[in-house]
Amino acid sequence: MPQDNKHRGRVAVITGGSGGIGGAVATRLTAEGAIVHILDVKSGDDNLRFHAVDVGDEASVNRIIDAIGAEHGAIDYLVCCAGIYQPQPFLELSLDAWRQTLQINLTGMFLCCRAALKYMMPRQFGRVVLFSSMAARTGGKNVSHYAASKGGILGLARALAVEAAADNIRVNAISPVITDTAMPRAVVSDAYMQSRKNHIPLGRIGAVQDMVEACLFLLSDDSSYIVGQDLRVNGGSTLW
Amino acid sequence: MVMPNSRVTVITGGGSGMGRATALRLARNGDRVCICDLNADAVNATAELIRAEAGSVFSGVVDVRKQAQVIAWIAQVIEKYGQIDCLFSNAGVNARAKVANMTLAQWSLLIDTHVTGTFNFCQAVLRHMVPRQAGAIVITSSDFAIIGVANAANYCAAKTALYSLTKSLALEFAPHIRVNAIGPGPIDTPLLRAHRTQEEFETARRTFEARLPIKRLGQPEEVAAVVDFLLSERAAFITGQLIQPNGGQVMW
Numbered sequence: 097m098p099q100d101n102k103h104r105g106r107v108a109v110i111t112g113g114s115g116g117i118g119g120a121v122a123t124r125l126t127a128e129g130a131i132v133h134i135l136d137v138k139s140g141d142d143n144l145r146f147h148a149v150d151v152g153d154e155a156s157v158n159r160i161i162d163a164i165g166a167e168h169g170a171i172d173y174l175v176c177c178a179g180i181y182q183p184q185p186f187l188e189l190s191l192d193a194w195r196q197t198l199q200i201n202l203t204g205m206f207l208c209c210r211a212a213l214k215y216m217m218p219r220q221f222g223r224v225v226l227f228s229s230m231a232a233r234t235g236g237k238n239v240s241h242y243a244a245s246k247g248g249i250l251g252l253a254r255a256l257a258v259e260a261a262a263d264n265i266r267v268n269a270i271s272p273v274i275t276d277t278a279m280p281r282a283v284v285s286d287a288y289m290q291s292r293k294n295h296i297p298l299g300r301i302g303a304v305q306d307m308v309e310a311c312l313f314l315l316s317d318d319s320s321y322i323v324g325q326d327l328r329v330n331g332g333s334t335l336w
Numbered sequence: 337m338v339m340p341n342s343r344v345t346v347i348t349g350g351g352s353g354m355g356r357a358t359a360l361r362l363a364r365n366g367d368r369v370c371i372c373d374l375n376a377d378a379v380n381a382t383a384e385l386i387r388a389e390a391g392s393v394f395s396g397v398v399d400v401r402k403q404a405q406v407i408a409w410i411a412q413v414i415e416k417y418g419q420i421d422c423l424f425s426n427a428g429v430n431a432r433a434k435v436a437n438m439t440l441a442q443w444s445l446l447i448d449t450h451v452t453g454t455f456n457f458c459q460a461v462l463r464h465m466v467p468r469q470a471g472a473i474v475i476t477s478s479d480f481a482i483i484g485v486a487n488a489a490n491y492c493a494a495k496t497a498l499y500s501l502t503k504s505l506a507l508e509f510a511p512h513i514r515v516n517a518i519g520p521g522p523i524d525t526p527l528l529r530a531h532r533t534q535e536e537f538e539t540a541r542r543t544f545e546a547r548l549p550i551k552r553l554g555q556p557e558e559v560a561a562v563v564d565f566l567l568s569e570r571a572a573f574i575t576g577q578l579i580q581p582n583g584g585q586v587m588w
Contacts, residue, residue, distance in 0.1 A: 254587040261549035261584050297510035298575060306573035313565050321521070321558040323550050323584035332510055332575040335503045 102316050104129030107168045109161065111151050111178035111208055114140030116277025117227065118177030120304040121311050125173075128312075133164050135208070136178065151178045151204030152196075161211035171215040173315050174224045176205045179245070181279050183238035194241045201245035202252070209256060213265065222265035223315045226253045227307075230273045230330050246271075250326055257324030266323050268314045273330035275302035297332035337366050338392040344417045345567070346370045346410070348400055348457055349427035351378025353525030354476065356385075357556035358424055358563045363391030365564065370413045370420075372398040373427070400427045400453030410460040419468065422567045423461045425454040426476040430527055435489045443490045450494035451501070458505060462513070469512040472567045475502050477517040477578060479586045495519075499578055506576030514575040516566045521582025523554040549584030 108125050112118035113134030122144055126132045133145045135157075140146070147164075149156045165171050179201040184193055205226055216222030231239055232246035250269055257267040274280055274292050281289065293300050310329045313319055328334065345362050349355035350371025356378075363369045363386045373379035376397045386393040394416060398409045413420060429449045431442040454475055465471030478495035485492060502517040509515060522528060522544045529537050545551050562581045565571055580586060 257584055257587065258549045262551045297507055298514075298573060299511035300573075302573060309570040309572075310574070313570060318561040318565055319581070320561070321523075321550070321554040321581040321583055322562065322579070323582075324587035325580055326588075327574070327579070328577050329573050331573050332506050335506065335576040 101129065103312070106130045106172040107164070107170050108132045108173035108175065109135060109164060109171055109208070109212055110175045111135045111204065112227075113144070113175075113177065114138050114146070115177065116279060116304055117272070117275065117307045117311075118175065120308045121175055121177070124308050124312065130173070131168060135160060150200070151176075151208055152199035154207055157204075157207040158211050161208065161215075165212075165215040170219055171212045172221060172223065174208060174212040174222070175227075175311060175315070176208055176225070177227045178204055179227070179279075181239075181242055181283065183283055184241070185238050186240050189241060197241040198245050198248070201242070202248040205249055205252060209252070209267075213256075213260065216260075216265050217263055220264045222260065222263075224253075224256070224260075224265065224267040225311050225314045226267070226269045228253070228269045228271045228326060230271050230328065230334050232271060233336065234334055253326070254324045261323045266314075266319070268319070268322060268324065269326040270307060270310050270314070271326050271328045271330065272302050272307050273333050275304060275307060277304060295333060296330070300331065302329065302331065338368060339366060342392070343367045343421040344370065344413070344419055345422040345424065346372075346413060346420055346457070346461060347424045347426060348372055348398070348453070349476075350382050350395070351375045352382075353527055354520065354523060354556045354559045354563075355424070355426045356382045357560040358426070359393070360385060360389075360391075361557070361560040361564055362422075362567075363393060364389065367422070368392040368394070368417060370394045370396075370417075372396045372400075372409060374399055400456060401448040403456045406453075406456040406460050410457075410464070414464055420461050420464050421471060423457060423471070423473045424476075424563055424567070425457045425473065427453055428476060428527065430488075430491055430530060432487050432491075432531065434487055438490060446490040446494045447497070451497045454498055454501060458501075458515075462505075462509065465513050466509070471509075471513040472571075473505065473513070473515040474563050474566050475515070475517045477502065477519050479519045479521050479580060479582045481517075481519060481578070482586050482588065502578070503576045510575060514566075514571070516571070516574060516576065517578045518559065518562055518566070519578045519580040519582060519586070520559050521548065521554060521580070521585040523556055523559055523581075525556055528553075547585070552583065554581060554583055
């Protein structure tokens, strides 16, 4: 595990930072000396700076990110992990459920990006990582709203990457395959989780640590020429 | 620092550009680096740079198109170190021409060097990785595997073949051995400057910079950092993918 000073003193905003992947990214960045702010609906690690917020609420997002920007005079990193996963058969999918998934998963990222880039642009520095999903490419049963929201994230990442790259703001995405966190475990059985590994060439489901390493790579200068890409951390389950 | 148990990493096309930058970076990480190139002066120069930093290097002159040469050189590496942990198959060449005027020699030079050369190295190295159930490979493909470009049908065909080869190898050698490709955009290497006068290169550079979202050419060291990541345990769950350090030239 690389331990140097590349993240020391960086101001990081992490949405969904109380959950599985976001929480692990927050813990790691904190360990590497970054100043980490977590935006989530629920609190997690008591040792981290936590802000209760629904990322789909424009006024709350603006207020909190403005406060963070004002406190530090900078926002260096934005990592968007906040999302919901509530599978529903298509014909039973209510418009409210569709809207809620799109609002949190996709519009939430738009709102957080817009608020944070306001602090990145003037300083000509920023690193943004948006968590999409393999479902953006593969779809899946009962996840039309989720897949649509995650596909939208790839479009947002690419468009924002083009718009911001010349200002030294790099925007990239990560698409995990099913990862061992509370989010899938809330809706699928342990047996199902384990059965998924039979369809993954590397022979296991994703580990939170796999996603943390990918995220830190995209935040660091090791990826200085990588812009608008989707890093597919999926054990080889989908090769495009 | 080089340790007795340091990784043994083989790099083809180690005499210049991305191959040299990666060799230097991995040697600094402590790898025992084995570099080859068709150009003896170039590979010797890279080896000297590594030795000057007290890194570990073994070098050779190999024509990647010649299977017997590849097998013989890999045998030397095994005799010296007893194992190979990583392979960066990167040797490449270019010969631009319109298809209407392209000679079979121009076509074959690129297919043989990029595609058959990578096949030769992957097969020779995998024979030593498989019994140990461990290893990581990175293959230099290109953005052109995705977008295509005029006057480079041979280059595009070769680089697309490498992307397909990467995916097949990833599936065939999972779960213990990972295989990924990189798709660099315009990187300031001798290959990019080849067959261009300084004036032509500056014109090309301005064209690239205007078109690229990041508004600058990439440096070989920026590609080396990506290869380092993909060969490391940090990428333990990434296989069969094309990773594109390309300044935003292509986003899919």
